[in-house]
Amino acid sequence: MTAHARLSPSGADRWxxxxxxxxxxxxxxxxxxxPERDSSEWASEGTVAHEVREICLDFGLDPHHFVGAVISADGFTYTVDESMADHLQTGIDWVREHTGTPHVEIRVDLSPWLPGQFGTCDTGWIEGDVLPISDLKYGAGEQVDAIGNKQLRLYALGYWHYAGRPAVKSVLMNIDQPRAGGMKYWEITLEDLLAFGEEMKLVYAKIMSGxxxxxxxxxxxxxxxxxxxxxxxxARNQWLDQMAEDRKNPVGLSPERRWYIVQHASEIRAWLAELHEESLRAALDGNPDPGSKAVAGDLGDRYFTDAKKAEALLTAALGVDAYKPRQLIGITEIEKQVKPGKRKQGHPETWAELLTLVDRAEGKPKLVPADHLKPALKPFADQFDDL
Ligand code: SF4
Known part of the structure; x- marks a missing residue:
């Protein structure tokens, strides 16, 4: 049994x-x-973002130099816009604050820990006794944490090996996810990184031996x-089924089991959506689940088939009342248009004054694992005592 290219860093949470x-x-x-994995438009957008970042870091350019450039990737064509340039700039600037000669998009060999396996490290360099690596994630859907990230640790191992196994003290791992959470960091000792490498060797041995x-x-x-x-x-169906089964008996549910189920709520929701999709597909294929049938859904929202003609009719009848009240653009859009940048004059005075008016509402309490970095909220009773 060989595992060539099957134990990829991006799949490490699974395998x-x-x-x-x-x-x-x-x-x-x-x-x-x-089926073989299809490329998708969003994946190709990520590939283009990586390409732009790579050229910028290799040749001292800024992403704004690429605005308007048409780049093809994975069978799709993408035009680089201001928004992509803005998104890429922060991570590029961070790398440049630390080094002028990063290694970019390099294939790293993971063989010392996972024979035959490899990965692509977006960016890595040596800075004194620290080995930083930076990984761009252009997706906007799901925030990826740096802390505890196995994919990053595998890239760090590969880059440390690639760089000639330098005697650094620590490894600084960065996720640059401009559209979901921004810049995230995790620093660990080289010793801890190598201990993780030993764990991966054991996993590999188990997979190879069956x-x-x-x-x-x-x-x-x-x-x-x-x-x-x-x-x-x-296996997954059974696992989810068991959690749904436990829910039928909430009285007998231990706090530990309840927290376990709460932690996996998103998985349970995804599973229910998959079941719904399968059931609907079966009905549309003429083989409905007993007791079900597919019918036409509710009509969608109404719309004008000729928007211009509708506007002319409405303004003739209602004048300015034909339009919604004017609304301020959102703070993200204001930031884009007003905040001064490297290549954008913006409106510095307005931006400085606006910043004094910006506030954020308190976040609602949320549940996280006990080892999360944020301190736990005080129970209500203790808050009254404090008062
Ligand atoms: S339990 Fe099933 S779905 Fe989940 S990782 Fe394993 S093989 Fe994949």
Missing amino acids: STCTASVALLDRLRGNGTI DVEFKPSTKACRWCEVRKAPGGCA
């Missing part, structure tokens, strides 16, 4: 815990049960393609 998924994916791909297990979890299953197989993944 390092749900070790049985590796062979199952091989089988399902091999017999055509899971000593594997299915271990569903939100992180492992999130992008696992076994979910796309007809009927989904049996």
Whole structure:
């Protein structure tokens, strides 16, 4: 059994815990049960963003030099706009504050820990006794944390190996996710990074020897393609089913089990959406689940087939009342138009004054794991005591 290019850093949350998924994916791909991955427009947008960032860092350019450039990637064509340039600038500036000679988009060999495996490290350099790496994530859908990130640690291991195994003290990992959470950092000692490498060696040995297990979890299953197989993944279905089953008996639910289920709520919701989709597909294919049928949905929102003609008729009848009241643009849009930048004059005085007027509402309490960096909120009773 070989694992060539199967244990990719981007899939580490899956294969390092749900070790049985590796062979199952091989089988399902091999017999055509899971289709080959299609490229998508959003993925190609990410590829273009990486290309622009790479050229900027290699040749000392700024992303704004590329505005209007038409770049093709993965079968799609994308025109670089101001928004992409703005999004890329912060991460590029951060790298430049630290080094003028980063290694960019380099293939790193992970063989010392995962024989035959490799990855692409977006950016890495050595700065005194620190080894920083930076990973661009252009997606806007889901925030990716730097802390505890296995993909980043694998890139860091690969880059440390690529850089000749320097005797640095620590490794600074950065996720540059301009459209979801911005710049995120995690610094660990080289010792801790190498200990993680040892863990990965053990995982590899288990996968190679067949000593594997299915271990569903939100992180492992999130992008696992076994979910796309007809009927989904049996191990994951059983795991979710058990949580739904537990919910039937809330009195007997321990606080630990309740928190476990709450932590996996998004997975349960995704599963229900998948079931709904499958059930609808079966009905549309003429094989409805017993007791169900597909019918036409409610009509969509009304719209004018000729918007210009409708506007002319309305303004003739109502004058200015034909329009909605004017509304201020949002703060994000104001930031784009008013905040001065490297290549944008903006309105510095207005921006400075506006900043004195900006405030944020308190966030609603939310549940996070106990080891989260934020301090726990005080119970209400203690807050009254303080008063
Ligand atoms: S869907 Fe989840 S449990 Fe099933 S193989 Fe993939 S990672 Fe493992």
